[in-house]
Structure formats: C-alpha cells, structure tokens
Amino acid sequence: MGDMRKPIPLATPTMHGDELKFVQEAFDRNWIAPLGFNCDGLEKEMCDYLYKDLDKECHALSLVSCTSALHLAVKLAGVKRGDIVLCSDMTFAATVNPVSYEGGVQVYVDSEEETWNMDPVALEKAFQKYPEAKVVVLAHLYGTPSKMDEILEVCERHNAILIEDAAEALSATYHGRQCGTFGKYNAISFNGNKIITTSGGGMLLTESKEDRDKAFFWATQSREPAPWYQHEEIGYNYRMSNVVAGIGRGQLLHLDEHRDLKEKIYRRYEEGLKGLPVKMNPYLKDTKPNFWLSCMIIDEGCEVDPMTVINKLAEDKIDSRPIWKPMHMQPIFKDNDFISVGEKSVGEDVFSRGLCLPSDIKMTEEEQERVISVIKSCFEV
Numbered sequence: 001m002g003d004m005r006k007p008i009p010l011a012t013p014t015m016h017g018d019e020l021k022f023v024q025e026a027f028d029r030n031w032i033a034p035l036g037f038n039c040d041g042l043e044k045e046m047c048d049y050l051y052k053d054l055d056k057e058c059h060a061l062s063l064v065s066c067t068s069a070l071h072l073a074v075k076l077a078g079v080k081r082g083d084i085v086l087c088s089d090m091t092f093a094a095t096v097n098p099v100s101y102e103g104g105v106q107v108y109v110d111s112e113e114e115t116w117n118m119d120p121v122a123l124e125k126a127f128q129k130y131p132e133a134k135v136v137v138l139a140h141l142y143g144t145p146s147k148m149d150e151i152l153e154v155c156e157r158h159n160a161i162l163i164e165d166a167a168e169a170l171s172a173t174y175h176g177r178q179c180g181t182f183g184k185y186n187a188i189s190f191n192g193n194k195i196i197t198t199s200g201g202g203m204l205l206t207e208s209k210e211d212r213d214k215a216f217f218w219a220t221q222s223r224e225p226a227p228w229y230q231h232e233e234i235g236y237n238y239r240m241s242n243v244v245a246g247i248g249r250g251q252l253l254h255l256d257e258h259r260d261l262k263e264k265i266y267r268r269y270e271e272g273l274k275g276l277p278v279k280m281n282p283y284l285k286d287t288k289p290n291f292w293l294s295c296m297i298i299d300e301g302c303e304v305d306p307m308t309v310i311n312k313l314a315e316d317k318i319d320s321r322p323i324w325k326p327m328h329m330q331p332i333f334k335d336n337d338f339i340s341v342g343e344k345s346v347g348e349d350v351f352s353r354g355l356c357l358p359s360d361i362k363m364t365e366e367e368q369e370r371v372i373s374v375i376k377s378c379f380e381v
C-alpha cells in the first residue's frame with residue numbers, strides 16, 4: 001500500500017497562468033532573445049517590490065542565474081587574485097564559488113544560533129585576523145534574515161563592501177526592510193526550487209547606475225562601443241532571455257501569496273511536532289522570514305540522527321534533505337580558514353542535528369500530516 005502513496009517533494013515550481021501571458025507576448029512580438037521588454041519589466045517590477053519603502057535608487061539587471069549575479073557582484077567589489085573575502089559558512093556553494101572565479105580566497109565565518117546565519121561576533125573576529133579584508137559575502141539561509149544591524153555595523157566599521165546573497169530570502173524582511181536591499185550589491189535567484197522561479201535565472205540589484213551599467217557590459221561579452229567587435233576586457237554571456245523573464249513577471253504577481261503559504265507550512269510543522277525533542281529553524285522575533293524551507297533540529301542528546309529521519313521519510317516517498325553542509329567542511333575548501341567564536345562550530349552542530357522538511361506550497365494539509373506522522377514514528381521507542 002505504501003507504494004500507492006503520492007510522492008511529496010521538497011519544493012517545486014508553482015505556476016499560475018499569468019506567466020504565460022507575458023511569455024505569449026514575447027512570442028507574439030517575436031522577441032525571443034536576451035534583453036527585451038520582459039527583462040526591462042521584471043527589473044522595474046522587482047525594484048518596485050523590494051525598494052518601494054526605501055528612499056534609495058534601485059538599478060536591477062536580470063541574468064541567467066543568481067550565481068552569475070554574485071560573480072558580477074564580486075567583480076564590482078573589486079576582488080582580485082589573492083584577496084581575502086569573508087563569507088557565510090553555512091550556505092549553498094553558489095554563494096561562495098564566484099569568489100574563486102576571480103581568484104579571491106574565502107575565509108569562512110561561523111553561524112550564530114539565533115538565525116543560523118553569519119555570526120556578527122565571528123565576523124568581527126575575522127576582521128581582527130584579516131584587517132585587509134574589504135568584502136563580505138552574506139547569505140540568508142532558508143529565507144531567514146540575518147542579524148543585519150550588527151552585520152552592517154561591523155562592515156561599516158571596517159570599511160568593507162557587503163554582498164548580499166538573498167537567493168533564498170526573496171520577500172523576507174528585517175525590521176520591515178526587504179532582504180536583497182542591504183548590500184552594496186545584492187543577488188536574488190529564480191531557480192526552479194526558489195520561492196518564485198523563471199525556470200532558471202537571477203538578478204543583480206544595486207543603488208548605483210554606474211555599477212549596473214558596468215555589470216551589463218560584462219554580462220554582454222564586454223563589447224566596446226565600436227562598429228566592429230572590440231574588446232578591452234574579458235566578457236560573459238550572462239543575460240536573461242526575454243522569454244523566461246516573462247515567467248518571472250507572472251510569478252512576481254504571486255510572490256506574497258507564496259510567502260504566506262510557506263509560513264502556513266512552517267506553522268503546521270511547529271504545531272504538529274510539538275512534544276517531540278525537536279525545534280523548528282529559529283528566527284528573530286522582529287523579522288519576517290519567507291519560510292522558503294521549513295527545517296527542524298533534533299535536541300542535543302537525543303539518540304535520533306537526521307539521516308534516520310530522512311531515510312524513513314524516503315521510504316514513504318517523502319523528500320527531505322540534510323542541512324546545507326558548511327563550506328569549511330567541504331573537501332574543496334579544506335585549506336580555507338574558518339573563524340568561529342566558541343570552541344564548537346555552530347554550523348557543524350546544526351548540520352549534525354538538522355534537516356530540511358518538505359515545503360512545497362502545493363502540499364495539502366493531509367500530505368503534511370503524513371510527513372508529521374512519519375517524523376513522529378522516528379521518535380517512538
């Protein structure tokens with residue numbers, strides 16, 4: 001009978017039909033190329049969404065991915081071969097790989113326990129050890145805003161440029177301000193598993209028109225203004241297609257709705273898992289996460305291991321996943337320095353006890369009950 005059960009995915013795209021109208025227009029006007037009215041529209045609408053309550057300029061650039069946006073951000077920040085860049089440790093590798101594209105060297109900064117994001121105290125410690133560091137790359141894990149006041153204070157005191165990776169945190173707010181507006185350079189993702197998607201894509205956001213123009217130049221093969229192809233710098237093909245930008249415009253109309261559904265899922269887990277030796281992923285009370293992925297962490301001292309729960313869920317065709325493995329534990333970064341405050345790394349601890357739960361907004365209450373009951377069964381003795 002177990003085999004008749006419907007699989008429950010971690011997070012998949014949710015389309016509404018509005019996307020097709022914008023895509024249809026691209027077809028009708030035979031505008032099937034990078035650049036175009038949907039890219040322009042998506043950039044403007046994203047600025048309106050993120051910066052509407054801010055008295056700041058917004059210049060956005062739609063790109064093939066968030067990874068490419070982060071790469072251009074690292075270039076704009078001036079990272080050169082051998083430069084130290086202070087980076088979030090517990091994140092997805094795409095946050096930090098672009099530093100390597102430019103020859104920079106990541107120093108990883110441990111998480112704190114209240115949001116699982118970069119610990120501002122560890123960041124200060126990293127600056128003490130590497131006073132020459134001029135760039136910080138910060139991610140908001142699972143859609144939970146970082147301790148931005150403290151992070152910004154440390155960055156300002158050390159004159160460092162902040163690059164904000166808001167790939168997972170679109171529509172999350174910190175003291176009412178949208179994630180993706182705090183950095184000098186900000187990156188968001190429209191990858192298929194994110195809160196809204198274009199099937200694949202990303203965006204760079206900055207307050208500087210000049211920087212946006214420079215990023216545009218690099219993203220379009222660094223073509224100099226000349227009648228022939230003239231090049232003075234290495235370029236990239238990073239522009240988003242006008243077709244997929246249409247998907248993004250349709251999705252953006254549903255972003256707040258997606259966020260509210262994500263929160264409902266989190267609340268149901270919170271309620272349903274009460275009484276078990278587990279906690280949900282934490283956030284600061286005066287912030288509003290987007291609850292992109294609901295996660296749980298098993299209490300210290302409890303015998304149950306995350307992989308046991310993950311395997312048990314998989315037997316029931318339920319997709320869950322370990323916490324993103326911290327970068328300082330990755331073989332590729334074994335020679336990179338890691339700065340943590342206590343004896344024990346918070347990131348390692350969360351990785352050893354946590355897991356990500358199905359958070360697809362199309363999951364029904366009954367399906368989520370199924371997930372919760374399998375989790376409960378793992379803790380029965």
Ligand SMILES: *Cc1c(COP(=O)(O)O)cnc(C)c1O
Pocket residue numbers: 064065066067068091092094095139165167168188189190191201202
């Ligand atoms: C998904 C993700 C990225 C990469 O986004 P793409 O659009 O797939 O390149 C970067 N950082 C974080 C934290 C992510 O979760």
